[in-house]
Amino acid sequence: MNSYLLSAGAFFVLGTSAAFSHVTLETQEAAIGSTYKAVLRVPHGCEGKATTAVRVQIPEGVISVKPMPKPGWTLQVKKGRYEKSYQLHGQAVTSGAKQIDWSGGSLPDEFYDEFVFRGTLAADLPAGQTLYFPVVQECEGAAERWIEIPAAGQDEDALEYPAPGLKLAPKQ
Template sequence: MRRSLALLPLLFAAAASAHITLETPQADAGSSYKGVLRVGHGCDGAPTTALRLIVPAGVEKLKPMPKAGWTLAVKKHKLAQPYDYYGEQVDEDVSEVSWSGGTLPDDFYDEFAFRARLPKMPGATLYFKVEQRCAKGETRWVDIPAAGQDAHDLPTPAAALKLTAPGEGHRH
């Protein structure tokens, strides 16, 4: 019991420094991927009222999951190079997703999900930038580490997804 109580401050410190992250930070290049953005806190104690996801280049056919109590919107852009998706010629794709109109209190945690096809670029890291709007203020999780820099050193890192060679990634 004493040991558990001694660890309690560490748990609160970890929660206070939590970032928006992907539940599964590694996936096979070229695979279908279920992305789950984990939101662990609001902005300086204020509840989260909206999230805006900026989709990295090369991610195809992104489909966000609706969330009860939140309004879902997508923004599409024309592609310079159309691609084939199971026999369908795709010439525009999702570039941004927004969930808004809900309220996620600072004391609670939630997840925002999507599906997409990942680019065939083993060894690459994709960065999913997220803008978190709150009742008071906002946090832009958009920092991308420079070569050799640790993302943990950044104040507001974008959620990272490491692409592995097929069969090399972790599977459940």
């Protein structure tokens, strides 16, 4: 039994270290209709090189997005039209942030940092499903593309470069 526990423990440690080797969201579940603070965790650079840019695509249904500036980084928000109109505080919202880019900084490979934004999860998003936030991490002469979204029935752990995911909980 002890060897079984050691094997299970080794699997858990290896599994969690693999899970923390890519860009993830700090909070991976939130209720539809709520304001969500997204904290993208960047645990390392690309092949030992410093991270110089982080770009995140905002999925449909995440509206009224506002990024947090980072000292030493240039912040750019690319806006566009939503696929449909959403209601927010009794007003129709038809466009907003589609991508957030932090660039021009330098995050050495041996350090960790977080990139933050907030937005509202539309009330008509489907509870129980997962929204994905594809991220491109640029480094000095290299890039990591955390953009893979699992197909229906596919295990997220099978992906080499998974996009950070947010499980949608029922409205509270």
